[in-house]
Structures are given as C-alpha cells and as structure tokens.
Amino acid sequence: MSSTNRAPAASHAGRPAGKSPLSVQSENGSVTTGAASYRYRNPILPGCHPDPSICRVGDYYYLVTSTFEYLPGLPIHRSTNLVDWVPIGHAIHRPGQLDLSGIPSSKGLYAPTIRHHDGTFYVVCTVVSPVVDGEPSWPGRAGHFVVTATEPEGPWSEPTWFEGFDGIDPSLTFDGDRVWLCGNRLAQPGLWPGQTDIWLTELDPATLAPIGEVREIWRGASARAVWAEGPHIIARPGGGWMLVAAEGGTNRNHAVCVAYADDIAGPYVGDPGNPRLTHRDLGDRVPIADVGHADLVEAPDGRWWSTMLGIQTIDGENGLLGRQTHLVPVEWEHRQPLFAPGSGRVEPAMAAEGVPDQQPAPTEYRDDFDAPVLDPAWTAPRILPDTFADTVARPGYVRLTATPTEPSGLGPLAFLGRRLPDHRTHAAARIELAGAVRGGLLLRTSESAYLELTVDRRGVGRAVLADDGVEMTVGEVSGIHTEGIDLAIDVDGLTARLTIGDTHLGEVDLRPLASGRPSMFVGSWIGVMAVGDGVVDVDHVTLRVAP
Structure with a gap:
C-alpha cells in the first residue's frame, strides 16, 4: 500500500530554530557544528533530478524524477533510510515505449508521480510537446500516460494513455478500491495570465479508464495565483484529504501550498498559513532557491517526510545542476503540516531524528x-x-x-x-x-x-x-x-x-x-x-x- 494512506504520525522535534547551516564534515559522514548534529545534506541525489515523487512499500522507499528529453527516462531510486539512494532502473527503458524523436530540450517527460497499490507500482507522467501559436508543433504523441510494474526495477509496461486531458503533472491517489487521477491545466478562459486549475477525475480500477466527471478543485492559494501545479492528494492524518500543490512558477517565487477536504472530490479549503514552505522571501542570496513541487511519505515509525525540488545558487546566480531533489522532515501541528519544523527552510545540511547519518557521497x-x-x-x-x-x-x-x-x-x-x-x-x-x-x-x-x-x-x-x-x-x-x-x-x-x-x-x-x-x-x-x-x-x- 502506498504510504499516503497510513495512520496519523507522531510528533518529533526538528532542528532548533536559528542554528547556522555552516558546518564541517566529520569522519563518519555526519555533518557537525558545536551546537547540533546534522544527519544529512541536501540535495539527496547528485545532479539534475527535478520534480521528485516518493512512495513507500514496507521498509523501502521509491523515488522518481523528471527527465524531459533524455532516455532512458524517469529513473527509479530506492532507499531504506531516505538519505542514501540507489538507482535501480527506469520506467521508460526500452524501444517502443515512447518516441521522443525531434523533441526539443525542456519538453518531453514532465513531473512523474510514483505510487504502489495492491502489488503493483504505477508511474504517471506527461509527454509535453512544444507549442507554436497555441498549437502543438511536434508530430509525436503527447499527453498523460501511466506505466506499471510488479517490481520497481522493471520491466515496466507499455504506456496506457489518458485521452482528452490537457495540462501537466498527473498524480494518482488510491482510496481503498477507488482510484483518482488529478493534474493541472491552464484555465479556459483564464481570468489572468498564468491562471491554472487543478482537476480531478475517478478512474476504473481495472482499466484505469476515466469513469467520472472532471472537476476543478483548486486554483491556487493566493489571489491571482499563477502556475498552481504538481498536485498530490494524500490521506490527511486524523481523516480527510490534503492537496499539496506548487505555486508561483519554478523560479524564485516557487512555493508549496496545501488545501484540505473531508471528501476527496472536495470542496478544498486552503490552509490559512499558505504557503507552507517557500524560499521566495530569501531572494537570490540563499544557497538553495526555487523550493517547491513537494510530495509526502510516512515512515514505518510514524514520522513524515517531504521531498521537493530546489536549485543551488552560486553567489546569488543559478548554477549548472538544475533543479534537484531535497528532503525535509514534516510534523503535524493542529493537523497542519510543518515542513522543516523549527526553521521552515530547506538547508544544505539538515538535522533530523529518524534517519541515520548519511553515507559520504562518492567523489x-x-x-x-x-x-x-x-x-x-x-x-x-x-x-x-x-x-x-x-x-x-x-x-x-x-x-x-x-x-x-x-x-x-x-x-x-x-x-x-x-x-x-x-x-x-x-x-x-x-x-x-x-x-x-x-x-x-x-x-x-x-x-x-x-x-x-x-x-x-x-x-x-x-x-x-x-x-x-x-x-x-x-x-x-x-x-x-x-x-x-x-x-x-x-x-x-x-x-x-x-x-x-x-x-x-x-x-x-x-x-x-x-x-x-x-x-x-x-x-x-x-x-x-x-x-x-x-x-x-x-x-x-x-x-x-x-x-
């Protein structure tokens, strides 16, 4: 079962507020200062791994990220402790699954989601085509699809395509015997530039064909919000559902916002503390910027964690590594998620209970x-x-x-x-x-x-x-x-x-x-x-x- 449908989490202390991220590397791989022990460093994967999605099956965690024009596509990583990851395969890995011939850079495979249910792994994703004058300018097949596997290493199935859905960033949620697909799309007609809608529909659990109406459930947390995207719907501890979505665009205004509903189909009410996680107020000077596009997972011990993307800066400028995968602990207070409790920041070095000292990265x-x-x-x-x-x-x-x-x-x-x-x-x-x-x-x-x-x-x-x-x-x-x-x-x-x-x-x-x-x-x-x-x-x- 996907960890998004498990029991409420216990509360644990995070890194004390106000501690400096400056640190030195110790012999055992942990990062220390005179005041605190830092268990792991961000990003948790080397190089460009955008739009991370995570799930847990038993004692193992699985992570998938975007690959855009590169093949094999959609790498699957596995971990037993959230801080040390091993690549085990790709969801798009053989001829005939997808044809990306002629696709330009930064198009192709966008924002996958990985889930597990009843013995099967699911990865949903979008092939995004370039658009000229409002029309697709690439002859290949674009749109949302799902591939499945009984083992995360593969082999993964041929794509099953979801017809008639616009937008990007699809995500699956399993609720017992019911399964739901959500994503985002540009509002039609939009009331302001960059307005997007988060939509939801039910799927047939056997065929994954849509069987319900497509309903709009969210337009963003702030007035005139732009680029509400990257949605994931998870079971909220204590009952009901939580929609986690990005907002503000994948740049310095990126943010993580949440909304709540008693029924998965809504209505969804925004958290009054939105955004729940952002570095938009830190500008260019922060070492990790553009934080957003989060997913959540519950550990076997009841602690919760979140993956999200961020970008490393060099003297206030974007570096070469692109958007990368980061990790922070999550606690629940008054049934609201606290990302990186005690600081509300994604730091290069993190202190957290519930994970071991991270192994030194290969040099x-x-x-x-x-x-x-x-x-x-x-x-x-x-x-x-x-x-x-x-x-x-x-x-x-x-x-x-x-x-x-x-x-x-x-x-x-x-x-x-x-x-x-x-x-x-x-x-x-x-x-x-x-x-x-x-x-x-x-x-x-x-x-x-x-x-x-x-x-x-x-x-x-x-x-x-x-x-x-x-x-x-x-x-x-x-x-x-x-x-x-x-x-x-x-x-x-x-x-x-x-x-x-x-x-x-x-x-x-x-x-x-x-x-x-x-x-x-x-x-x-x-x-x-x-x-x-x-x-x-x-x-x-x-x-x-x-x-």
Missing part, C-alpha cells in the same frame, strides 16, 4: 567500459544510448557510431551523457577517432546552450561555447594525433578550464549554460559525443568531484 566515478552493458546512468537526448553506443565491438571501450546531428540539432545525437554531479567537477576522457568524425567531451544544457571540447579527424581540436544558439570558438589547437586523445573540462562553479592533451585552451564563462533561462528546465549533462560519419572509441570517462 569519483570512472567508467572503463569493461562491462558488456552500459551503466544505466548513461543517457542520451531523444534516443536510447544503445542505438549508437556499443560495448562489445571493441572490448574495454565503448564505440560511438557518429550521427550527422550537431549538438545544436534536434535529430539523433550520439551523445553519451550523465548528470553533472557537482559544481566543482573534473571531467576527463580518452578517445580514438576513425572516419570523417569529430568527437570529444560535451557539457550540455540544451541544443542552444552547450560547451564542446572536440577533436576532428584532421587532428584539429576546438573548444566551442553556444550561448542562446550562437556558437563562439573559445580556443583551437592543431597537430593532435587521433589515437589516445586526452580531453578534460574542469568545472569550477560558473567557469571551466579546457585541456586537450598538454594544451590548455583557456577558460570559459559558463553562465550561458546555467539553468533557469526561458524554457530551460534541465540542468547540465556531461559526457562524450560523436558527430559525422565514422566512429569514436572511448577508452574511459572519469568524473571527479573536487573537495
């Missing part, structure tokens, strides 16, 4: 491609990596078959990438080229914002930065042997140092890649690419987080 990842299959953390925009990446053709290497698609294009790009794990990351690769091909490292936020460090078959190495679709050459070197080429991008906050072999090509300002620009919902990915007609053999890729 280095190296893939020598010795395994017969790719690490599932490798993804690609719009296509599955195994369509162009071969680990068998040359043992100890991954062979990338180049495509003609440039990093600026919307075709199948032979880019084997993974989430940039930290704002201070050394990324290195050794490659060999064969054919009329260009290959090397790519730091990618979108097809209009990327940093390319590559060598072509003529032995010419170049560093190119794309800023809002305009490419600029950062540095160039010639006379490079095309066997055993070493390339490195050293990311340090919002700058990067670029090296090919022993040649330093310069430093570059990475602000054009920072998340938060219009339509840029995705953080940065780092990896190897191949463009042209030929192959690039990759001996290894190393990502090392600086201390």
